[in-house]
Amino acid sequence: MTKPLSVAVAGLGTVGAGVLTLLRDNAATITARAGRPIAVTAVSARDRTRDRGVSIAGLRWYDDPVALAHDPNVDVVVEAIGGSEGQGADLVRAALKAGKPVVTANKALLAVHGAELAALAESKGVALAYEAAVAGGIPAIKALREGLAANDISRVLGILNGTCNYILTQMRERGIEFAQALSEAQKLGYAEADPAFDVDGIDAAHKLAILAALAFGRPVDFDAVHVEGIRAISALDIKLAEELGYRIKLLGIARRTDAGIETRMHPCMVPVAHPIARVDGVFNAVVAEGDFVGRIVLEGRGAGAGPTASAICADLIDVARGRTTPVWGVASPDLSHAPNVPMSKRVGAYYLRLMVVDRPGVIADVTAALRDHHISLESMLQRGRAPGEVVPVVVTTHDCEEAQMRAAIARIEALEAVLETPAMIRIEAL
């Protein structure tokens, strides 16, 4: 029997405790697949006495997680603290500097500091593995970085936040509004007390930045991601989308165009027939489109102790087997520097829903505004008549540029008969 791989785990919340549980429960399977036992020998967390449902008896304890990096009996460090700054980040840097491979679920850290950390890991010749950072248990990182490595990728997109997908699914299935769906998700533990990180799209945008870096072999660039969340989505828009043959999903999309790389996170209308339209509840999905492989869809649980631990332990098995890959699939000096395409250049179709006073001439004013910005109408729908009252009017357009659409919306919003800021949702050709 080869020497066991000695693992330190920093952070014993849901994720860290899940790793301990998995390595204990599936020890025989993991030993066979890794070619050697994988054993946690040291841990660090805030509270030594808390009951986590898994024993830490006999493990070396450190109050300071960064100290794990300097334990000479630790072969690899698992960082399950989180956050782009602070102790998790400090530990990852210290461990890499000490020449220890790092396995992490920390998407914020990878999205914000991934380029620097990759260079550091590569200079030390050690792995920085992060399968758990994106789409939980779905082996999306491995698929993009290795499985589809021979392809030029044209687009990668995904449902990357289970909280948002759960809320949107509840809104659609039950016809409820965002506030109610959020409140219920909080009670069920699917959303945090402070939901901003999830519902404003930030968590998902971190993951998209990582996928984009891998797909296009370029330095990770979180600042380039256009980010919108789902707070503005209404039950009415979900219902109207359904009538038009679409579902509303919060999608992260990274796309190669002639101008460079688009990375954007926002609600989209997607055709009901596309596999991603049917990914409901807390499930995540990643779609990659390659020039030789065509379209690949990966679906599974995007969060939770089990799926996240599954991904972390897969990375540990890679470390145990000595399977290494540059952090971003391509060595840092060889990464490409394709420019970022700003959101204003996004080309596609749009859905607009206006609340207008039902009187003659309003539609003419709206269509004139679109015409003046060279936007071609695809359909117009006013459901029912209610002279003098407020009614929803739905417009869908042919492809135009985001900047044109923004200008047209500004003019439409200024019309006296238009009573609210128009709801705008991008229709994504998939």
Add this chain to the structure above:
Amino acid sequence: MTKPLSVAVAGLGTVGAGVLTLLRDNAATITARAGRPIAVTAVSARDRTRDRGVSIAGLRWYDDPVALAHDPNVDVVVEAIGGSEGQGADLVRAALKAGKPVVTANKALLAVHGAELAALAESKGVALAYEAAVAGGIPAIKALREGLAANDISRVLGILNGTCNYILTQMRERGIEFAQALSEAQKLGYAEADPAFDVDGIDAAHKLAILAALAFGRPVDFDAVHVEGIRAISALDIKLAEELGYRIKLLGIARRTDAGIETRMHPCMVPVAHPIARVDGVFNAVVAEGDFVGRIVLEGRGAGAGPTASAICADLIDVARGRTTPVWGVASPDLSHAPNVPMSKRVGAYYLRLMVVDRPGVIADVTAALRDHHISLESMLQRGRAPGEVVPVVVTTHDCEEAQMRAAIARIEALEAVLETPAMIRIEAL
């Protein structure tokens, strides 16, 4: 720049020519991802002069593919000849014996001789990689062998033959019979002139044997797979399935039960709401269920030059990077020897469709036969009345054992009022 990886390709049909095209078209991407160029330097095929749409000028030519194994300037051999016996098999053995890694799309070879070849590859310390052998471009092998490696897998199943899935999709969408759908698929090039290998389930069963070996870490055992194809599926059964909330798919299923490992390839009724029910046309899908990760669904193109070349070149990039894994995820001596569970022990629900003479007492005889074999009815459906004429009667059952069902069917078939062999389709709880 590191030394290029020198590749020999044996077989220049769709797959082999696709590999040459991909390595040429995406050379820059592949060099970056592999850390070195990957260059084909030698080839072998039956006809040197045939136009394959890709140049072989400047490559060393061998009439005998086995000679590639002994070319000292070849680092790795791609076997794209196929077949469990013959030149492809001879080449793979010769290359491994010569200490050269082998990349192959040959599912028949892996399914029939995979245990022996794994032991040979491991004794020589070289890779035997076969991502292209199962589900084309979907990185299903890598996902099971590495991505989900920390899980105890309870079940793996898939739509593994695009020809069958295309035929079943056409039958459902257009209400046509098998013979017409097959004939059209042949005209479109989706089915071979001799379609037996596909429509009788053999090709898919080869792939299932491979998935089962990986999922459960045991020696590949094609002979243990129960194989049925789709010739007996009728448009009527597809229509009735739809009414019951099911779709009919040819599924390969490998499952761990208390008694051991089931491996079976046969048409199934699957709930319309399950993601695999919506995988239509030539697409393939693989579903894996792990104890920590939950259910993972992978979907994509299962055949064709592009997807197959994508998988082969991913394996070549692994070889170039020195990423190695035991052939079956676990070293041959550590493989488990869980027993095979015979088909007669399958437990599940069943759909029976009988053609009976519509007269009093027939249903009583049928239900008595089921009762006597301890089979509990879930539903019974006789659409319309036609006294004295032949009508279809559909029965669905609660879970029972295959052996009970077979015995009940034998008795039902012997009833005078039952005019054809009953159509039996297993309902799969997914």
